[in-house]
Each structure stands twice: as structure tokens, then as C-alpha cells.
């Protein structure tokens with residue numbers, strides 16, 4: 001496994017790989033890797049000859065300086081895990097190489113509509129940062145496929161739209177959410193939880209599953225289901241931040257005409273803002 005830190009060296013290897021006709025898969029991450037990331041790596045390996053994992057804590061997508069400052073950076077441990085999974089390349093550039101003039105002056109990519117709703121409304125500028133860095137990684141790595149987790153449901157929709165709108169010849173692969181045995185979706189930010197908070201955290205997926213049952217039963221309106229869920233989250237010791245039921249295909253309002261619904265939940269628990277989602281087929 002080769003760890004590449006500079007853009008010229010990455011370009012050199014990508015040029016060679018493409019000349020050799022290799023099929024390249026990219027797995028973009030912000031590091032502090034867990035089994036959710038490893039599932040993305042396995043999917044990538046199964047579909048390509050060469051796997052590139054990027055590890056970059058992207059300053060442009062953080063709307064809060066404190067969130068960026070404390071984001072866990074564990075490059076050595078991450079590389080050990082990736083080596084065990086037989087990853088070919090790790091690309092871990094420095095922020096100054098990606099944004100030589102800082103993030104304010106950098107050219108950006110913005111995906112209209114999707115970037116300002118839901119998580120985009122809670123975290124202003126977040127999705128502009130995501131689409132910009134993913135676009136730059138696509139240009140640098142020139143992958144044939146790229147893997148993203150369904151845990152970040154809106155992010156995956158944003159990337160799919162960017163790829164379609166910009167004509168990237170890249171297959172976007174969505175990977176199902178990897179959960180702990182108690183149902184908590186794995187996430188780097190789970191590391192902020194104290195032992196007591198970790199016991200409370202699975203309440204998020206439990207409330208989400210109850211919402212799904214209520215939605216299928218059709219006895220309550222979406223508004224009633226959301227109000228009950230917010231109450232249930234708060235009763236469990238979480239702090240409901242954003243609870244939504246949307247059309248899974250458009251992310252717009254869920255209506256009787258919707259074929260699939262998505263439940264999107266975000267809640268605070270101590271220092272961590274946890275997110276989760278569940279898609280329900282209504283056909």
C-alpha cells in the first residue's frame with residue numbers, strides 16, 4: 001500500500017494506472033476509519049482493479065470552527081486498517097495543497113436545491129464544501145467508480161446529481177448503513193460519546209424504526225409521526241434536532257404519490273450530532 005501526500009505524485013500514479021487500463025475505485029473519507037468505511041472499501045475492491053482511499057478532513061465543509069478543530073485525526077491507525085484490507089493507495093493531502101489560497105478564494109461547485117435543504121439548512125455551506133472536494137477528488141483520481149455510504153443519504157443524492165449534471169463518467173455506488181449490534185449507525189463522531197451517552201445513542205434508530213412502522217400503518221399523519229418521534233427522542237435523553245419524512249427520490253415533501261419515503265433523523269447527544277435514515281418502499 002502506497003501513501004501519497006502530494007498532487008504531482010498522485011497524478012503520476014494515476015496516469016500510469018490508466019495507461020495500464022486499470023479500473024480505479026475511489027473511496028472518499030475524512031479518516032478515523034471504522035467498519036462502515038471498511039464496507040465501502042470491500043465494495044470498491046469487488047468492483048475495480050485498484051482502490052484509492054482518500055483521507056482528508058475537508059475544512060470547506062465544516063460550518064463550525066470547533067467541529068473542524070476537534071474532528072479526530074488518526075492517520076497512522078487508519079493506514080494500518082487499510083493495509084489489512086489490501087488497499088492499493090491512500091491519498092492524504094495537506095489542506096494547503098488542496099486549497100493553496102484558503103477555502104474562501106477557492107473555486108467551488110454548488111449543487112442547487114439539494115445543497116440548501118435539510119442538512120444543508122442545519123449546516124450552511126456544508127454541501128458546497130462536499131461537492132467541491134468530491135469534484136476535485138474526481139478530477140485528481142479519475143476513478144471509474146466511487147463509493148459513498150447511505151448513512152449520509154442527502155450527500156449521496158447530492159453526489160449523484162453532481163455527477164449527472166457535470167457529465168462525470170463515474171459510477172456512484174451507494175453502500176448500505178453499517179450498524180453496531182444495538183442498531184447505532186457507525187460514525188466517527190460516535191467517539192465523542194461518553195459511556196453513558198453511548199448506552200442512550202441506539203434510541204435514535206429505535207425511534208426511527210417506530211416511525212417506519214407508523215408510516216406503513218397509515219393511521220397517523222406524517223406531522224403526527226414526527227411530533228411523536230421528537231418527543232420520544234427527548235424522553236430518551238437525546239435532543240431532537242431535525243426529524244423529517246420526505247420523498248426518497250426527490251427529497252421534497254412526501255405525498256400520497258411518493259413511491260418511496262425516507263425518514264431522516266438528526267439529534268444531539270452531548271457533543272455529538274448523530275444522524276440516521278431509513279428508506280421505506282411504499283409500492
Ligand SMILES: Nc1ncnc2c1ncn2[C@@H]1O[C@H](COP(=O)(O)OP(=O)(O)OP(=O)(O)O)[C@@H](O)[C@H]1O
Pocket residue numbers: 028029030031036037039040147148149150151152175176177178179185186187188189190
Ligand atoms: N455506518 C456507516 N455505514 C456506511 N457508510 C458509512 C458509515 N459511516 C460513514 N460512512 C460513509 O463513509 C464515507 C466517509 O464518511 P466519514 O469519513 O465522514 O465518516 P463518518 O463516520 O460518517 O464520520 P462523521 O459522520 O462523524 O463525519 C461517507 O461516504 C459515509 O457515508
Ligand SMILES: CC(C)(CO)[C@@H](O)C(=O)[O-]
Pocket residue numbers: 028029030056058061130133134152155
Ligand atoms: C465525502 C466526504 C469524504 C467529502 O469530504 C465527506 O463528506 C464524508 O466523509 O462523508
Ligand code: BAL
Pocket residue numbers: 061152
Ligand atoms: N460524513 C459526513 C461528513 C461531515 O459530517 O462533514
